Amino acid sequence: MLKKSKKLITMILGVAVLTSIFVGCSGSKKAADGKVEISWMCYGQPQETKVYEQVIKKFEEKYPNVKVKLVSTTQDQYGQKIQAAMASNTMSDVVYMGPGDVKAWTNAGKMLKMTEYLDKAEKDGILKLDDIWEKGLAKYKYDGTKIGQGDIYALPKDIGPFGFGYNKTLFEKKGIPLPDKTKPYTWDQFIDVCKKLTNDTGGDDATFGTGLNVQWSLPAFVFSNGADWLNDDATKVTITDPKFEESLQFFADQTLKYKITPSSEQGQTLDTYQRWLKGQLGFFATAPWDIAAFESLPFEYDIIPWPAGSTGQTASWLGSVGFGVAANTKHPQEATNLAIFLSTDKDANKMVSDQQIQVPNIKSMAKTDYLNASNKPANKQAFIDLIEKYGKPLPGERTYNAEWYNKYLEGIQDVLDGKITAKDYCEKVQPEMQKLLDDSIAKEAKEKTK
Amino acid sequence: MHELLLTFATKILKSKKIIGGENMAAKIKIKSKSDYYARERKAGYLFVLAPVLQFFIFALVPLLISLYAGFTDWSTIGKPSFTGIENFVKMTQDPHFWKALFNTAFMMIGIPIRLVLALMLALAMNRKIFGAKTFRVLYYIPVISSIAAISILWRWVYNGDYGLLNQVLSIVGVKGPNWLTNEATVKPAIIAMAVWQDLGMSMLLYLAGIQSIPKDYNEAAQIDGANTFQIFKNITVPMLKPVTFYMVITGIIGGSQMFIQQNLMTDNGGTNYSAATIVYYLWDKAFKQYQMGYACAVGWILAIIIFAVTYFQFKNSSNELFEE
Numbered sequence: 221m222l223k224k225s226k227k228l229i230t231m232i233l234g235v236a237v238l239t240s241i242f243v244g245c246s247g248s249k250k251a252a253d254g255k256v257e258i259s260w261m262c263y264g265q266p267q268e269t270k271v272y273e274q275v276i277k278k279f280e281e282k283y284p285n286v287k288v289k290l291v292s293t294t295q296d297q298y299g300q301k302i303q304a305a306m307a308s309n310t311m312s313d314v315v316y317m318g319p320g321d322v323k324a325w326t327n328a329g330k331m332l333k334m335t336e337y338l339d340k341a342e343k344d345g346i347l348k349l350d351d352i353w354e355k356g357l358a359k360y361k362y363d364g365t366k367i368g369q370g371d372i373y374a375l376p377k378d379i380g381p382f383g384f385g386y387n388k389t390l391f392e393k394k395g396i397p398l399p400d401k402t403k404p405y406t407w408d409q410f411i412d413v414c415k416k417l418t419n420d421t422g423g424d425d426a427t428f429g430t431g432l433n434v435q436w437s438l439p440a441f442v443f444s445n446g447a448d449w450l451n452d453d454a455t456k457v458t459i460t461d462p463k464f465e466e467s468l469q470f471f472a473d474q475t476l477k478y479k480i481t482p483s484s485e486q487g488q489t490l491d492t493y494q495r496w497l498k499g500q501l502g503f504f505a506t507a508p509w510d511i512a513a514f515e516s517l518p519f520e521y522d523i524i525p526w527p528a529g530s531t532g533q534t535a536s537w538l539g540s541v542g543f544g545v546a547a548n549t550k551h552p553q554e555a556t557n558l559a560i561f562l563s564t565d566k567d568a569n570k571m572v573s574d575q576q577i578q579v580p581n582i583k584s585m586a587k588t589d590y591l592n593a594s595n596k597p598a599n600k601q602a603f604i605d606l607i608e609k610y611g612k613p614l615p616g617e618r619t620y621n622a623e624w625y626n627k628y629l630e631g632i633q634d635v636l637d638g639k640i641t642a643k644d645y646c647e648k649v650q651p652e653m654q655k656l657l658d659d660s661i662a663k664e665a666k667e668k669t670k
Numbered sequence: 671m672h673e674l675l676l677t678f679a680t681k682i683l684k685s686k687k688i689i690g691g692e693n694m695a696a697k698i699k700i701k702s703k704s705d706y707y708a709r710e711r712k713a714g715y716l717f718v719l720a721p722v723l724q725f726f727i728f729a730l731v732p733l734l735i736s737l738y739a740g741f742t743d744w745s746t747i748g749k750p751s752f753t754g755i756e757n758f759v760k761m762t763q764d765p766h767f768w769k770a771l772f773n774t775a776f777m778m779i780g781i782p783i784r785l786v787l788a789l790m791l792a793l794a795m796n797r798k799i800f801g802a803k804t805f806r807v808l809y810y811i812p813v814i815s816s817i818a819a820i821s822i823l824w825r826w827v828y829n830g831d832y833g834l835l836n837q838v839l840s841i842v843g844v845k846g847p848n849w850l851t852n853e854a855t856v857k858p859a860i861i862a863m864a865v866w867q868d869l870g871m872s873m874l875l876y877l878a879g880i881q882s883i884p885k886d887y888n889e890a891a892q893i894d895g896a897n898t899f900q901i902f903k904n905i906t907v908p909m910l911k912p913v914t915f916y917m918v919i920t921g922i923i924g925g926s927q928m929f930i931q932q933n934l935m936t937d938n939g940g941t942n943y944s945a946a947t948i949v950y951y952l953w954d955k956a957f958k959q960y961q962m963g964y965a966c967a968v969g970w971i972l973a974i975i976i977f978a979v980t981y982f983q984f985k986n987s988s989n990e991l992f993e994e
């Protein structure tokens with residue numbers, strides 16, 4: 221028989237264990253002081269989260285009747301967490317939404333149509349929609365059929381142009397004239413310059429023209445050659461277009477034929493990135509999110525337009541993520557105001573861009589403060605041109621899911637290794653990709669009728 | 671919510687006079703022996719309630735839901751609608767599914783490799799060599815380390831350009847391939863890493879097994895003139911059968927659910943889908959392609975396969991194992 225006090229303690233412990241199972245089921249909290257409380261789920265590194273907390277403080281100063289709760293997680297966990305939140309109807313009021321998720325999430329009815337709340341905000345003078353980059357906003361417009369037109373479901377957090385950088389120091393060392401700041405190379409000129417830059421000694425002092433990753437850098441060549449992975453309404457896989465096959469073969473030939481890159485086995489992201497950091501490459505992909513890491517490079521670098529294919533015009537893709545609002549939010553106007561603040565407020569933009577050096581979302585701010593700032597890179601106009609004129613969406617963003625696109629990536633290494641020509645590969649894999657695309661379109665249609 | 675539960679539970683306990691005022695103990699009259707046992711029983715049930723509830727809520731209910739979901743086209747974010755056996759038909763037609771099954775089965779080669787190495791190590795540890803205890807700790811450290819951390823580390827070891835492995839190989843003049851992106855080497859590379867990680871645990875189990883073999887057998891055999899190898903073959907190995915059996919079963923059950931290594935060390939399932947395991951396949955379908963219903967169907971097929979394999983193993987070994 222347990223002693224009285226011991227029994228009491230054990231019983232309490234038992235009950236505590238029991239109740240700990242239900243700890244997660246807290247209901248909605250009523251703010252004691254009558255303030256509206258909204259939550260924002262984000263991901264980011266610890267230093268980014270700290271900056272967000274300060275941004276929230278600024279927001280609460282501007283809107284004293286609103287309290288914001290920040291829920292932060294890691295980038296790779298975010299996708300699973302938000303799906304679980306959607307399935308259990310516990311979404312935060314403001315969430316991150318990637319362009320590739322717009323179709324799936326809006327078709328499932330999870331995202332708020334922000335249009336009427338944005339209109340009210342414009343009337344109140346806290347928003348100027350046409351001061352936001354069109355291409356950035358277009359990623360989050362959806363009319364039920366096509367991305368790029370219709371109602372707005374999110375405001376951009378950032379619009380990241382995938383740009384092209386060059387190693388100024390290496391050029392000067394080899395005595396090669398520097399590239400033009402606005403006029404892109406033609407593909408032939410590009411190869412010529414790369415050949416001059418390449419000196420494969422096989423040792424640590426080897427230099428190469430470049431070493432690009434096929435997943436992120438091929439779009440620049442494909443788009444500027446007048447081709448794409450999909451047709452205009454994203455129903456057909458168009459990689460058997462001769463212009464596409466030509467671009468893919470040109471990309472592979474950089475290693476196989478012209479030998480201006482490290483060998484194909486070494487052409488994986490991490491390895492060529494390390495070579496670039498060491499100063500062994502003449503050219504490398506550079507986006508605003510790289511700038512912070514490039515602060516301590518042992519060489520001078522700058523940004524130029526990607527080499528242009530048969531269209532004569534440069535091109536690349538724009539990365540982005542947006543601030544969306546949950547459809548079942550209890551405070552749509554306040555949540556929209558938070559999204560507006562995070563996306564377009566000058567101070568908020570400055571706080572975040574000081575940390576990561578992203579291009580500001582507001583056109584007027586980008587073309588003045590950002591452009592004229594003295595920090596690197598010098599030729600920020602190249603970034604702005606991509607955002608304004610030459611940037612296109614990545615193929616996987618335009619469809620309900622990206623299975624068809626993953627199929628293409630699966631066997632692409634064989635093309636880069638020279639085991640199969642681009643033409644043969646595209647012709648082989650296009651039917652399989654088309655089937656997966658058709659499946660996803662069918663699934664999308666089915667989800668819409670629910 | 672939990673305040674409610676607390677009050678409710680306290681009420682029950684108070685009414686049963688189990689907790690209460692100062693002199694409760696003196697006031698409680700034990701009427702009979704069965705009354706005493708009944709009270710103990712009730713207290714027991716209350717204690718057991720917590721883990722049982724936990725099993726129900728976090729294991730049994732999701733299991734049943736996923737069984738239902740396997741027959742729907744649920745996308746996690748939308749509403750599920752019943753589709754019959756469509757998912758299962760689709761499964762048989764998807765080459766990725768079969769490739770993933772093949773990859774998973776291939777990974778099982780690590781089990782006999784691990785057992786042989788572990789047995790050899792255990793025999794070595796059994797002697798009174800200097801620093802045996804330190805070695806045991808060192809071998810066991812990978813077992814308790816986070817799989818994710820080890821995977822990321824080994825991703826760098828296997829790196830084609832800068833990895834430790836290729837640097838060591840280059841000392842002897844061998845140019846190592848890019849282990850994780852080369853179709854032919856990615857699975858052996860992951861197997862090697864997995865064997866290395868689990869070796870400590872298997873070695874310890876074998877060590878315990880060896881040390882529990884009654885010394886009489888060895889002595890009797892030595893008297894009969896058996897040499898070390900004969901003793902090993904006829905006494906040690908058969909006496910270790912239960913341990914081996916256990917490790918093969920858990921190895922198969924665990925190995926068929928391999929996921930973290932593939933997820934962290936290769937991208938998109940490896941070149942030409944050469945590294946993806948069945949759990950990677952279903953995770954990708956569930957969380958990236960919005961096909962949770964289909965993934966549940968795959969999960970149940972996997973469960974049935976594992977169950978069948980385990981069942982047959984028990985069937986085959988039961989006569990030998992439980993003889994004595």
